[in-house]
Amino acid sequence: MIRLISIFIGLGFTVVVLWAFGNGAYVAATEGLGEETAEHAFHEHAHGPEGGFKHDGVFGKWDTAQLQRGYQVYKEVCSSCHALKYVAVRDLAKLGYTDAEIKAEAASLSVPGIDPDTGEAIVRPGLPTDYYLSPYPNDVAAAAANNNAIPPDLSLMAKARHNGTDYVYSLLTGYSEAPSALKAEFPEFETPEGLYFNSYFPNLNLAMAPPLTTDGQVTYADGTDATIDQMAQDVAAFLTWTAEPTLVERRQHGWPVLGFLLFATILAWLAKKQVWSAVKPRKEAQGLPDGD
Amino acid sequence: MSFPWAKQYTPTNPVMKFFDEKLPLPRLVYDAVGAGYPVPRNLSYMWNFGVLAGFFLVLQIVTGVVLAMHYAANAQVAFATTEHIMRDVNWGWLMRYAHANGASFFFIVVYLHIFRGFFYGSYKAPREMIWLLGVVIFLLMMATAFMGYVLPWGQMSFWGAKVITGLFGAIPLVGEPIQIWLLGGFAPDNAALNRFFSLHFLLPFVIAGVVILHIWALHIPGSSNPTGVEVKDESDTVPFHPYYTAKDGFGLGFVLIFFAIMVFFLPNALGHPDNYIEANPLSTPAHIVPEWYFWPFYAILRAFTVDFILPAKLWGVIAMFAAILIWFFLPWLDKSPVRSGHYRPLFRKFFWFGLIPAMAVLFYCGGAPAEEPYVMFSQIATAYYFLHFLVILPIVSSMEKPEPLPYSITEAVLGSDEKAVLGDNTESTA
Numbered sequence: 001m002i003r004l005i006s007i008f009i010g011l012g013f014t015v016v017v018l019w020a021f022g023n024g025a026y027v028a029a030t031e032g033l034g035e036e037t038a039e040h041a042f043h044e045h046a047h048g049p050e051g052g053f054k055h056d057g058v059f060g061k062w063d064t065a066q067l068q069r070g071y072q073v074y075k076e077v078c079s080s081c082h083a084l085k086y087v088a089v090r091d092l093a094k095l096g097y098t099d100a101e102i103k104a105e106a107a108s109l110s111v112p113g114i115d116p117d118t119g120e121a122i123v124r125p126g127l128p129t130d131y132y133l134s135p136y137p138n139d140v141a142a143a144a145a146n147n148n149a150i151p152p153d154l155s156l157m158a159k160a161r162h163n164g165t166d167y168v169y170s171l172l173t174g175y176s177e178a179p180s181a182l183k184a185e186f187p188e189f190e191t192p193e194g195l196y197f198n199s200y201f202p203n204l205n206l207a208m209a210p211p212l213t214t215d216g217q218v219t220y221a222d223g224t225d226a227t228i229d230q231m232a233q234d235v236a237a238f239l240t241w242t243a244e245p246t247l248v249e250r251r252q253h254g255w256p257v258l259g260f261l262l263f264a265t266i267l268a269w270l271a272k273k274q275v276w277s278a279v280k281p282r283k284e285a286q287g288l289p290d291g292d
Numbered sequence: 293m294s295f296p297w298a299k300q301y302t303p304t305n306p307v308m309k310f311f312d313e314k315l316p317l318p319r320l321v322y323d324a325v326g327a328g329y330p331v332p333r334n335l336s337y338m339w340n341f342g343v344l345a346g347f348f349l350v351l352q353i354v355t356g357v358v359l360a361m362h363y364a365a366n367a368q369v370a371f372a373t374t375e376h377i378m379r380d381v382n383w384g385w386l387m388r389y390a391h392a393n394g395a396s397f398f399f400i401v402v403y404l405h406i407f408r409g410f411f412y413g414s415y416k417a418p419r420e421m422i423w424l425l426g427v428v429i430f431l432l433m434m435a436t437a438f439m440g441y442v443l444p445w446g447q448m449s450f451w452g453a454k455v456i457t458g459l460f461g462a463i464p465l466v467g468e469p470i471q472i473w474l475l476g477g478f479a480p481d482n483a484a485l486n487r488f489f490s491l492h493f494l495l496p497f498v499i500a501g502v503v504i505l506h507i508w509a510l511h512i513p514g515s516s517n518p519t520g521v522e523v524k525d526e527s528d529t530v531p532f533h534p535y536y537t538a539k540d541g542f543g544l545g546f547v548l549i550f551f552a553i554m555v556f557f558l559p560n561a562l563g564h565p566d567n568y569i570e571a572n573p574l575s576t577p578a579h580i581v582p583e584w585y586f587w588p589f590y591a592i593l594r595a596f597t598v599d600f601i602l603p604a605k606l607w608g609v610i611a612m613f614a615a616i617l618i619w620f621f622l623p624w625l626d627k628s629p630v631r632s633g634h635y636r637p638l639f640r641k642f643f644w645f646g647l648i649p650a651m652a653v654l655f656y657c658g659g660a661p662a663e664e665p666y667v668m669f670s671q672i673a674t675a676y677y678f679l680h681f682l683v684i685l686p687i688v689s690s691m692e693k694p695e696p697l698p699y700s701i702t703e704a705v706l707g708s709d710e711k712a713v714l715g716d717n718t719e720s721t722a
């Protein structure tokens with residue numbers, strides 16, 4: 001009885017889902033598999049700079065000189081629109097800055113505070129424990145200043161996109177005119193006033209004006225030539241660090257753990273072999289018929 | 293239980309003797325996972341996954357309790373406290389990555405454990421209760437993991453919660469009130485986050501309780517084995533300790549190597565980048581996908597695209613829940629007296645060339661966007677899935693001619709068993 005009911009229910013589900021399949025197949029056969037879109041056809045996948053990053057790969061280490069340069073790009077260019085709200089000035093110690101430098105960096109920030117005598121809202125110089133807050137007082141102001149798009153917090157950007165480090169690099173170096181092939185194929189595609197074409201951005205038009213426009217836009221303290229490509233690499237590396245400051249530390253802890261586990265597993269295997277050696281011939285251990 | 297030849301616990305140490313009289317805990321351990329528990333001698337590595345699942349449950353509880361010390365279930369700060377764990381808490385990144393990847397490994401080992409059961413007919417008499425409790429555990433795990441994924445309050449947390457609780461909205465009449473009641477509001481917010489945290493903390497302990505029942509039920513008939521032939525004699529078994537403690541120890545080490553590779557080198561590979569964006573009710577992600585371990589069932593949900601008496605969405609919800617609930621009936625649907633797929637030629641073909649490919653397709657399509665051709669693939673696979681359990685298993689089990697079984701485990705392993713009676717090789721589940 002239960003099996004009759006079961007067969008009945010099973011056929012029921014099958015009929016309904018195959019009916020849906022038939023409908024889908026009919027639509028696919030008569031209308032094709034949905035229309036191609038410009039966003040799909042002309043979106044490019046992010047790629048890293050030639051030679052990659054020093055922190056790439058399982059043995060990768062931070063390049064602190066590069067992270068310092070990337071911080072400088074963030075501070076001088078990106079911070080006029082983007083916050084890094086999970087990064088405190090004191091965290092820069094990990095990039096090799098001295099205490100004095102960190103205090104000076106902090107003092108250069110303006111942070112909303114309260115006057116200790118009158119209780120009035122004031123703007124005070126930052127402290128090492130302060131975070132890199134948004135330059136805008138609120139989201140409405142941020143959107144109003146940026147063609148209705150809010151510049152996102154960059155702390156986690158490198159983890160919040162597929163292949164995030166490469167994505168930041170590609171995005172910053174990926175501004176161009178819309179290619180003529182695109183215009184030929186999708187005549188109705190346009191880049192509205194106030195938006196910028198970038199083939200790495202998912203819908204191809206974004207509200208961020210190209211932030212890195214000229215070689216030498218920042219003057220690197222370490223004398224590195226500040227080409228657009230160099231600045232893009234440096235800030236991408238820096239944002240990888242802000243997204244996961246423990247990245248390198250994590251991998252470094254991984255090796256001894258793996259080594260221990262490998263050793264312990266080999267021992268466990270030998271122990272298992274030893275224990276079982278008297279019991280059974282290994283080959284027919286499970287006693288199963290041939291051919292499975 | 294135990295077989296009559298099981299070794300007896302005989303403490304010699306006075307402390308242990310004292311314990312054994314007042315609180316026979318050492319005896320319990322000895323009889324459950326020690327030398328006092330005889331186990332078939334021919335178990336394959338497929339029998340390792342139960343112990344591994346237990347390990348990962350404990351790991352989830354330990355890492356989860358530590359995370360809960362630093363996490364705050366408030367929609368204003370949940371995302372920030374998760375980042376606080378990652379950045380400021382000593383070893384916080386390790387706890388969080390171990391917990392998130394631990395959930396994935398928990399599901400990997402449990403899926404293998406379940407499919408071991410499908411192939412070897414482990415659900416059949418006399419082990420029905422073990423199987424039923426296992427399905428309960430799986431349902432509880434799914435609920436726990438779903439609510440856990442909401443806690444970091446990223447974009448996928450929020451939108452996943454919205455989509456899944458929205459499923460209840462498909463139920464006619466009472467659907468919407470139920471959805472509002474579950475969430476404590478019209479959309480996921482503080483109320484939902486708080487209750488999910490509370491339940492996410494509670495359910496693993498409920499799971500631990502059901503696991504104890506699962507193992508209790510297991511110890512009555514004892515483990516099955518790859519031949520599916522029941523234990524007949526002492527020569528068919530070995531004591532759990534040291535034989536299976538050694539084997540499980542090796543299996544654990546082997547799996548932990550892969551776990552360590554994920555935690556230390558690829559901790560976000562199984563996650564979704566959108567969950568590193570804080571929840572935003574005003575911005576819908578391009579593709580809302582649950583965690584990978586829900587993909588087969590998510591594919592089934594989305595396979596029902598056309599109304600058929602009932603609305604398509606309701607069919608999807610019913611089918612998704614039914615896809616797991618039908619496992620409860622398996623012991624009574626598959627009536628073949630032979631347990632192991634190794635002796636069932638027809639069943640075996642449907643298993644390897646039907647169920648496994650269908651599951652693979654459902655896994656793949658559940659993670660893909662709801663577009664053609666993925667939807668059509670998942671429709672075919674969904675049809676097969678239900679046919680397999682509800683139609684093929686009952687029919688195959690009544691028409692198939694099984695291959696000859698060995699007289700006993702001993703005969704299967706050693707080639708002969710002096711106790712074998714000529715012609716008696718049709719051992720049944722009775």
Ligand code: HEM
Nearest residue numbers: 352353356357359360363388392395437440441443444496
């Ligand atoms: C059945 C066992 C469990 C499963 C399958 C499970 C699953 C999950 C998942 C998938 C997440 C989201 C991971 C992330 O993105 O970070 C999570 C987070 C969390 N879990 Fe669990 N969990 C389990 C047990 C526990 C237990 C026992 C506790 C506490 C007593 C706990 C506490 C937490 C906390 C506090 C979070 C949020 C913190 C964070 O996101 O990092 N979990 N869990």
